[in-house]
Amino acid sequence: xxxxxxxxxxxxxxxxxxxxxxxxxxxxxxxxxxxxxxxxxxxxxxxxxxxxxxxxxxxxxxxxxxxxxxxxxxxxxxxxxxxxxxxxxxxxxxxxxxxxxxxxxxxxxxxxxxxxxxxxxxxxxxxxxxxxxxxxxxxxxxxxxxxxxxxxxxxxxxxxxxxxxxxxxxxxxxxxxxxxxxxxxxxxxxxxxxxxxxxxxxxxxxxxxxxxxxxxxxxxxxxxxxxxxxxxxxxxxxxxxxxxxxxxxxxxx
Amino acid sequence: xxxxxxxxxxxxxxxxxxxxxxxxxxxxxxxxxxxxxxxxxxxxxxx
Numbered sequence: 248x249x250x251x252x253x254x255x256x257x258x259x260x261x262x263x264x265x266x267x268x269x270x271x272x273x274x275x276x277x278x279x280x281x282x283x284x285x286x287x288x289x290x291x292x293x294x295x296x297x298x299x300x301x302x303x304x305x306x307x308x309x310x311x312x313x314x315x316x317x318x319x320x321x322x323x324x325x326x327x328x329x330x331x332x333x334x335x336x337x338x339x340x341x342x343x344x345x346x347x348x349x350x351x352x353x354x355x356x357x358x359x360x361x362x363x364x365x366x367x368x369x370x371x372x373x374x375x376x377x378x379x380x381x382x383x384x385x386x387x388x389x390x391x392x393x394x395x396x397x398x399x400x401x402x403x404x405x406x407x408x409x410x411x412x413x414x415x416x417x418x419x420x421x422x423x424x425x426x427x428x429x430x431x432x433x434x435x436x437x438x439x440x441x442x443x444x445x446x447x448x449x450x451x452x453x454x455x456x457x458x459x460x461x462x463x464x465x466x467x468x469x470x471x472x473x474x475x476x477x478x479x480x481x482x483x484x485x486x487x488x489x490x491x492x493x494x495x496x497x498x499x500x
Numbered sequence: 501x502x503x504x505x506x507x508x509x510x511x512x513x514x515x516x517x518x519x520x521x522x523x524x525x526x527x528x529x530x531x532x533x534x535x536x537x538x539x540x541x542x543x544x545x546x547x
Contacts, residue, residue, distance in 0.1 A: 295512070295516075306509055306512065307509070307511055307512060309512055310511065310512055310515045313515050313516065313518075313519045314515070317519070317522075349530075352526075352529075353526055356522050356525060356526055357522065359522070360518060360519060360522045363515075363518055364515045364518065364519070367511050367514050367515050367518075368511065368515070370511065371511055469523065473526045473527065473530070476527070476530040476531065476534075477526075477529075477530045479530065479534060480529075480530035480531075480533040480534040480537075483533070483534050483537040483538070484533070484537065487537050487540075487541060492541075493541060493545070496537075496538050496541045496542060496545075497541075497542070497545060
């Protein structure tokens with residue numbers, strides 16, 4: 248147990264180092280990219296072309312293979328931002344601030360994808376693009392929090408102050424996550440309750456569920472790849488004048 | 501695929517296109533940013 252704790256401590260300290268992260272991410276990226284691409288292709292082809300049609304919605308329900316994974320990663324990214332915000336505020340770990348800066352645009356884009364794909368799905372099935380339903384509104388609030396983080400960061404010249412400010416905002420916004428999750432249970436919403444359940448039997452047919460799970464896994468892998476790439480780009484922006492980075496660029500690493 | 505698009509699946513096609521756009525933007529933005537920095541550093545080194 249002590250050895251595990253020591254290993255976690257060592258990993259935590261290494262994670263605070265830009266050169267270490269830049270080097271380890273260059274090794275992780277090719278493997279993660281291949282896995283993400285494979286899972287995405289398999290999940291999307293399985294879901295769109297080989298899963299059965301829905302008895303009521305027909306083929307339009309296949310939007311689920313993009314809408315649900317996008318909504319899932321959008322919320323998970325924000326949860327990760329809130330944890331990073333806490334780490335930055337308490338321990339001033341510079342990588343946590345960088346993580347928030349790099350991941351916020353990715354989270355915003357997936358939240359937008361979830362909202363727009365939901366609207367496109369809602370039009371033929373609900374008869375409307377948008378309603379001020381609790382699930383939709385709380386997801387819109389999530390997008391606004393992402394945009395606020397991006398905007399707040401760019402309003403500072405000093406990176407340390409920017410990291411501090413967005414860390415606090417990321418933590419404050421985390422209050423919205425349980426609201427999104429529970430919105431379909433707490434309020435009478437047009438949006439259906441969750442179909443995938445961890446502790447009970449899912450209300451979706453297994454023939455539709457398995458490709459959906461593959462798509463969800465693919466989106467998480469994609470976000471991992473995009474996250475690594477965005478963090479590397481942000482490290483480059485912050486460290487471009489440092490010798491270690493110049494050395495890597497000259498050696499074409 | 502063409503059959504899917506023709507048979508009233510404009511909505512599904514729209515979401516697919518949107519997903520591809522979101523993925524491409526997230527893929528290309530950091531690549532462009534990183535390459536720009538690397539290029540400028542290399543230019544400084546050579547001059």
